[in-house]
Amino acid sequence: MKNTRLGLGKNLGSGYKNILSRDSYVHALSAKGVKQQYSLNMMDLATINRINKEQAGKAMSEGKEPFVVKDKTALKMPFPFPYIGDYVPDGWEKTNEYFVDSSGFGSEGESAMTIRQFMQKVRNGYGYAITSAGQFQVYVSEFKKKDDYLSVKKMKRGTPRYTNSKMGRAFFAGETEGKSLHIKIVDTPDETLLVGYGWAVYGARDKATGMTTYYEGWRGYSPTTSKQLTQMGMSDAHVISKDRREL
Numbered sequence: 001m002k003n004t005r006l007g008l009g010k011n012l013g014s015g016y017k018n019i020l021s022r023d024s025y026v027h028a029l030s031a032k033g034v035k036q037q038y039s040l041n042m043m044d045l046a047t048i049n050r051i052n053k054e055q056a057g058k059a060m061s062e063g064k065e066p067f068v069v070k071d072k073t074a075l076k077m078p079f080p081f082p083y084i085g086d087y088v089p090d091g092w093e094k095t096n097e098y099f100v101d102s103s104g105f106g107s108e109g110e111s112a113m114t115i116r117q118f119m120q121k122v123r124n125g126y127g128y129a130i131t132s133a134g135q136f137q138v139y140v141s142e143f144k145k146k147d148d149y150l151s152v153k154k155m156k157r158g159t160p161r162y163t164n165s166k167m168g169r170a171f172f173a174g175e176t177e178g179k180s181l182h183i184k185i186v187d188t189p190d191e192t193l194l195v196g197y198g199w200a201v202y203g204a205r206d207k208a209t210g211m212t213t214y215y216e217g218w219r220g221y222s223p224t225t226s227k228q229l230t231q232m233g234m235s236d237a238h239v240i241s242k243d244r245r246e247l
Contacts, residue, residue: 052085055083055085055133056086059083059085059087060227061226063089065082065127066141069127069128092146098141099112099113102133112136128140162180164228165232167183170185171203176192182196183197194234201215202228202234212239214240216242217243218244
């Protein structure tokens with residue numbers, strides 16, 4: 001077999017360009033902010049965990065979601081899968097996880113799937129994201145959208161369960177109850193409030209006038225809070241206040 005690394009690093013024009021196509025997945029990870037170590041030693045577990053946590057936080061703050069494959073036959077490398085660490089975006093659930101060789105030099109029969117083997121597992125209509133990355137292998141997780149859980153699914157006590165985006169629409173539509181993971185609609189004698197984490201008032205609707213107020217002061221309190229406010233479309237309120245109202 002021809003040595004594809006012949007001339008590598010010697011300016012002979014027959015090295016790096018030959019292996020580039022074979023390890024393009026590694027370079028795609030680099031473009032996504034995954035810094036690879038270029039020593040002869042493999043990345044230690046502590047380094048992998050640190051990188052995964054950093055990527056999870058970045059994915060959450062940027063609102064990243066799994067890449068949905070519409071036609072697997074059109075899927076080309078480098079794959080457009082975002083690196084989200086252990087972050088699971090709102091409205092998604094993990095259905096599978098695959099350990100895949102990312103170097104381009106793996107063989108079938110090894111613990112990590114080759115790209116060809118992985119492609120046999122990919123399903124149209126499902127989302128895919130990188131959830132952990134080492135130096136030569138990655139975990140690619142498969143996700144699917146949860147059922148459109150909101151107006152249909154009820155909690156045991158009858159309270160509608162919403163995604164954040166549907167929570168905002170429900171609040172502006174006049175609903176007086178409902179909750180998502182960290183947000184709930186609280187009904188009082190004079191107002192209906194949109195409350196995060198049990199104490200931060202994101203929005204209020206006056207029962208006498210129907211006027212809604214968005215407390216924009218909460219934007220920037222944390223990346224998660226800012227994302228929630230964006231998802232709920234709070235800027236659609238009649239009045240925008242710079243206050244941080246609390247219960």
